[in-house]
Structure formats: structure tokens, C-alpha cells
Amino acid sequence: MAKVAWVFPGQGSQAIGMGVDLAVLPLGQERLAAAEEILGWSVLDIVQSADDKVSNTLYTQPCLYVVESILVDLLKAQGHQPDVVAGHSLGEYVALYAAGVFDFATGLALVQRRAELMAQASDGMMAALLGFDAEALAAKIEATPGVVLANDNNPGQVVISGTPEAVTAVMDGVKAKRAVKLNVSGAFHSPLMADAAAQFAQALEPVHFSVAQVPVLSNVDPTPTTDGAVLKQRLVQQMTGSVRWREITLALPELGIDRVIEVGPGNVLTGLTKRTCRDLALVNVGNLDQVNGLAV
Template identity: 70%
Template sequence: MSKTAWVFPGQGSQVLGMGVDLIDLPLAQQRFAQAEEILGWSVIAVCQHDEAKLGQTLYTQPCLYVVESILADLLKQKTLPDFVAGHSLGEYIALYVAGVFEWSAGLRLVKRRAELMENAAGGMMAAMIKFDRDELERVIGQTPDVVLANDNSPEQVVISGTPEAVKMVMEKVKAKRAIPLNVSGAFHSPLMAAAAQEFQDVLTSVEFLPASIPVMSNVEPTPTQDGNVLKQRLMQQMTGSVRWREISLGLADHGITHVVEIGPGNVLTGLIKRTCGDMQLDNVRNAAELAQWGDNCI
């Protein structure tokens, strides 16, 4: 029997105008109003008019959480997934969709996460495309203060650490492209330890219920529905690597034949295609694609 996974993109997928076509829908209106009460600012105003703010971690992460969760809730009225996973921030939407915490609790977590990450200055991240993996792992192993932050696909990774260490790896490893990322800190690295410790206190106070469907976490791609395990994995996420390549391979291993990326862009479906070429891939990025669901996607 065919199984379907829903996946949720993280920071970097945001685009100006995302979510704007949802504002006439009652569920979206309710969510946007709730979000403004929690955040103290309007998600729809930022998404519609303020590209500069939308590119700042403080605003990016809550905006993505709100828009992606609305799309997911609307899609749930038509169909349900067998597995869920999310890339970095996207894991929070996956956990919400799986019923691990209620919507407002998830947004409050994302709000605090964004604040801590926005203030975690002093690090650097860089994407590397088409490289020798053995050489990269060897150089990282020999270079202090840099780690593999995002293992996205066989041909694309992100490294994270001090600026000196990241630049050293970029110089030593031959790659088709090596691109510094416009981020405020060394996310998904040990340099986030202080922020992660502060965030752990916030996470501890939130009840995690058993998931209604299996969740594949960034730091441990093995699917689980145990709420306590999912919380522990999320506690490790801020300093741990995003193992997306392994998540992609794990989906296939667990009988998933169809993956739907919910949210702006097509980053995750692109990564999965390069890792598992025979997977059926679809995107739900906006109200128009949501309205077409069932005509061509199933």
C-alpha cells in the first residue's frame, strides 16, 4: 500500500507574498489573529510588505510556522499523511501536525527560538555543492570549531562554525560552489550551546503528547511517536546536525512512495529528488495548489 509523507521547509524558503492568498479563508483569519496576539506584530503585514523583516530570523521563523501550519491544516481536511518530517524550523510544524503540541504552544516555542537564534552572533555558515564527501569529512575532522550542520543531499551540505574555521574548510575542500550564508550565527553547531541551554528551559515547560503519526527528527531520523523522545530530540536540534539526507533515505526504507512539501518553495522536494530519484513529489505552496489537491496529486 502506498504511503505518503508530508515535509516542511525551514528558514531560507521564505518568499515575499507567502500566505497572502490565504487571508480570506476563515481558518487563516483566525490563525493570523492568534499569531498577532502572541507575537505582537502582524505575520500577514510582514509577509505582504516587508521583505527586509521577512529575511530576519526574528520574523522569518514565526512567519513560516504560521503559513505552513495553515496550509497543513487545510490539507488535512482533504487527506492525511503516514509520516511527517521538517527541516530545522520545519520540524516544529511537523510536530504540530502530528498532534505533539497545540498550535499556540508551538508558535510560542518558535518565537523564543527565533529570538535566541537572532541574538546568537559571531558564527558563520556556508553551503557547499558538489564536493568529495570523504575529503570534506577529513578536513572537518582536522579543523577545530567547524561542523557539518546540514547534511542535505549527497551533493549539498552546509558547514557551520567560527568564521575562521568555516573559511579554512572552504579553502581546503574542492567544491563546485561554496557559498557563505546570510545568517546571524553558527546554527546547528556547538557554538549555539548557550542559546540551546536557555531554550531547553522553555521546552521543558511544554507538554509533548504522543504523536498521532510517526515523526522523523533532524538529529535522529528513526521515526517515533513517543512524545518524550521527540522532546529530547528537539532539545538537541539547535546544536545538532540536520540529517536530511538520512531522512530522505529513511522515507524510502519505510515504504513512503509519495512526498508532499508544504510551504513556500521546493527546496526539500529538490533535495529528496537528488537522494531518492523514484519518489513521487508534490508541493502545496499556496491556496491555488491547495485547491487543486486531489485532481492531479493523488
């Protein structure tokens, strides 16, 4: 029998209208109502806002968490279970929820606090680079103070993060097929997030992390573990640490994974995974039709 990994996308995968079809179900209605109690605003209102409110960090992260968590619950209700889970940046919170590390409300409260802190982070800049010489990029980052590799997504795509001057210097100094400044409020996954990370650690400290029901591969350490204390410590490090997605993807075949299901809107992770491990079977589950169409 095939072994399956569930992976969860993060910021950048949001889309206007995502999750609206889930609101017709009792489970969806229940989760959306619970979310509004916690957040103080309606996820459905935000995702249906024509002015793309869902792409504001303050709203993006909670909305993605809610929509992806509902998809998790629907999949499990139909008898699906993952053998391993992982999530990209914000998606790691959904992975922990899917693994039973904390409940829906606890995860959402953490995500809301994370989004508030990250939305306030006005210093710094991020940029995506595609099609580059890895050695040349590593050397340029090493020689440029104030910039780090924030997302190691796959062999042909990375994101750098740091001060505007340092990020621009790397963009100008490394030949790439494409280099694009990202529309984000700060230098996420870099040391510039240290103050926000320290504040978030205070919110995280009293939260109990249960033993995971399936192994979790964390962004800052792709070594699979079910230890709640270890997973919590890795989450503390996540805001300033790199997202090691390429290594997570490479670890999946070594764990015997044959099939990867991207649970959430879009197909960003499917595209990244395809470039790294071509032999994995890839499936997207981002709406109700795709949930219902997934064979047990």
C-alpha cells in the same frame, strides 16, 4: 494505496508575499489573528513588507510556522492525512504540530522564543557547499577545530557551521563546484549555539508533548517515533545538532513511502529529495491553489 510523507521546509524557503492568499479564508484569518495575539505583530504585515523583513530570523521562523500550519489545517480539512512527517530545522516544529504533538499556540510560542535566541547569536558563520568529494570534506572538517557539518542535505549539498576562521579554512581547503557563505546571524546547528540551546531548553521543559498521531523523523535522529518524551529530547538537541536530511530522505522508502508532499513555500526540500531518492513522487503545496489541486 500510496503512503505519503509530509515534509516542511525551514529558514531559507521564506518569500515576500507567502501565505497572503490564505488570508481570504476564515481558517486563515482565525490563525493569523491568533498568531498576532501571541507574537505582538502581524504576520501579514511582515510577509508583505517590501524591504524583505520576512528574511530577518526574528520574523522568518514564526512566519514560516504560521503559514505552514495553516496549510496543514487546510489539507486535513480536505481529508488529507500523512503517514509520516518530518521538517527541516524550523520545519520540524510544523511536523510536530501536524502530528498532534502540541497545538498551534504552543508551537508558535516555542518558535518565537527559538527565533529570538537564534537572532541574538552573533558569533559564527555558515556556508553551503555543492559538488564536492565527501571523503575529502569529512577529513577537512575532522582536521579543523571549530567547524561541524550542520546540514547533511543530500549527496551533493551540505552546510557547514562554526567559527568564521574554521568555516573559511574548510571552504578554502576543499574543492567544490560552489561554496557560498550564508546570510545568517550565527553558527546554527553547531556547538556555538550551546548557550542559546540551554536557554531554549528552559522554555521547552514545562511544555507537554503528546504522543504523535503519526511517526516523526527528527533532524538529529531520523529513526521514526511517536513517543512525545523522545521527540521533545530530540528537539532540545536540534539547535546544536546536525540536520540529517539525507538520512531522513533515505528512510522514507524503507518506511513504504511512495509520495512526498512538501508543505510550505518554495521547493527546496523537493530539490534535495530528488537528488537522494529519484523514485519518490514529489508534490509541492505552498499556496491555496495547490491545496485545492491536490487529489485525495
